[in-house]
Amino acid sequence: MDGALVVMEAEGAGPVPDTLKIVVAGGFGAGKTTLVSALSEVEALHTEEVMTSESVGVDDLEGVEGKTTTTVALDFGRITLDESTVVYLFGTPGQRRFSFMWEELVEGALGAVVLADTRRLADSFDAIDFFESRGVPFVVAVNCFDGHRTHRADDVRVALDLEERVPLLLCDARDRESVKEVVVELVSLVLRLELSGA
Amino acid sequence: MSAVPPGEEFPREWSFESSLIRPYSLTGGRTRPSRSDFSMTSQVVAVPSGAPPEVDPELELILSLCARPLSVAEVASRSGFPLGVTRILLADLLDQGYVMVHTSDWERNRPDAATLRAVLDRIREL
Numbered sequence: 001m002d003g004a005l006v007v008m009e010a011e012g013a014g015p016v017p018d019t020l021k022i023v024v025a026g027g028f029g030a031g032k033t034t035l036v037s038a039l040s041e042v043e044a045l046h047t048e049e050v051m052t053s054e055s056v057g058v059d060d061l062e063g064v065e066g067k068t069t070t071t072v073a074l075d076f077g078r079i080t081l082d083e084s085t086v087v088y089l090f091g092t093p094g095q096r097r098f099s100f101m102w103e104e105l106v107e108g109a110l111g112a113v114v115l116a117d118t119r120r121l122a123d124s125f126d127a128i129d130f131f132e133s134r135g136v137p138f139v140v141a142v143n144c145f146d147g148h149r150t151h152r153a154d155d156v157r158v159a160l161d162l163e164e165r166v167p168l169l170l171c172d173a174r175d176r177e178s179v180k181e182v183v184v185e186l187v188s189l190v191l192r193l194e195l196s197g198a
Numbered sequence: 199m200s201a202v203p204p205g206e207e208f209p210r211e212w213s214f215e216s217s218l219i220r221p222y223s224l225t226g227g228r229t230r231p232s233r234s235d236f237s238m239t240s241q242v243v244a245v246p247s248g249a250p251p252e253v254d255p256e257l258e259l260i261l262s263l264c265a266r267p268l269s270v271a272e273v274a275s276r277s278g279f280p281l282g283v284t285r286i287l288l289a290d291l292l293d294q295g296y297v298m299v300h301t302s303d304w305e306r307n308r309p310d311a312a313t314l315r316a317v318l319d320r321i322r323e324l
């Protein structure tokens with residue numbers, strides 16, 4: 001990104017890259033870890049955040065009665081575009097009770113991918129609502145577990161009640177080229193927003 | 199890990215628990231860092247020759263991971279400490295001047311069109 005950014009030089013430790021964060025949300029088993037791994041230059045990294053009821057707020061713990069803490073697993077990947085630019089992809093569970101994690105992840109995020117599983121499309125509603133309400137640019141990637149042929153993007157769009165302006169594409173989370181297309185679609189959306197002054 | 203003499207092995211759970219309790223104990227029961235400079239992708243780098251002669255092994259581990267710039271999330275992942283604990287320990291290290299932290303401007307302002315185009319080109323080339 002020649003001339004586009006100022007690189008902070010850490011004495012003797014090399015340049016400190018600027019970072020872009022992309023959030024990948026989707027229901028259990030939707031293929032988040034698979035998608036992140038497909039593009040990451042290292043095997044998907046794993047970390048956990050432990051939240052206490054104090055920090056989560058009582059409302060958010062509805063549905064997990066008796067628990068005072070909850071652990072959210074995050075898988076993430078790293079893509080070094082050049083020595084001054086690194087993209088991080090964070091995979092996070094797509095259920096509303098994990099929204100405290102989304103709050104943190106969407107802070108400063110470039111945008112989000114909602115990974116929908118054709119067998120459980122309804123699992124994507126929470127994430128879609130959340131990103132819409134926060135004004136986070138997002139695309140919906142439909143992970144076609146049972147093969148692309150059986151699904152038409154238009155049908156999925158109707159089933160998800162998705163507005164026309166939200167990009168939707170079919171993908172195979174295991175396939176690097178397919179995942180690249182998803183990320184390109186998202187960055188293209190952000191570019192369109194930037195150019196339109198939105 | 200050095201080899202444990204026969205008969206002195208601890209049950210798996212024991213070592214696992216202790217390896218988690220140790221970093222927690224370093225936080226002194228705190229659940230929040232002393233400062234909020236660390237986003238998930240903030241890059242942390244150890245100040246060269248800034249490490250004190252004696253430092254807790256957990257902090258030493260973090261400092262060695264940050265010999266080159268590394269994100270907060272990667273520090274957590276590679277150390278095995280939960281994110282919250284990692285942030286607290288990093289904040290302590292920052293307070294003591296042992297690490298520097300840099301959060302990208304892109305966390306505050308969306309990159310401009312030229313940058314986004316360059317990012318797109320690079321992703322397509324991957």
Ligand SMILES: Nc1nc2c(ncn2[C@@H]2O[C@H](COP(=O)(O)OP(=O)(O)OP(=O)(O)O)[C@@H](O)[C@H]2O)c(=O)[nH]1
Pocket residue numbers: 026027028029030031032033034035091093143144145146171172173174
């Ligand atoms: N056939 C097929 N299998 C897939 C695809 N994507 C993921 N899988 C498989 O589905 C399973 C779940 O994928 P994961 O990537 O672990 O899903 P996840 O969203 O990270 O799951 P959780 O973190 O448990 O919520 C794994 O066994 C994957 O190998 C796909 O596109 N097609």
Ligand SMILES: [Mg+2]
Pocket residue numbers: 032033034075091
């Ligand atoms: Mg996963």
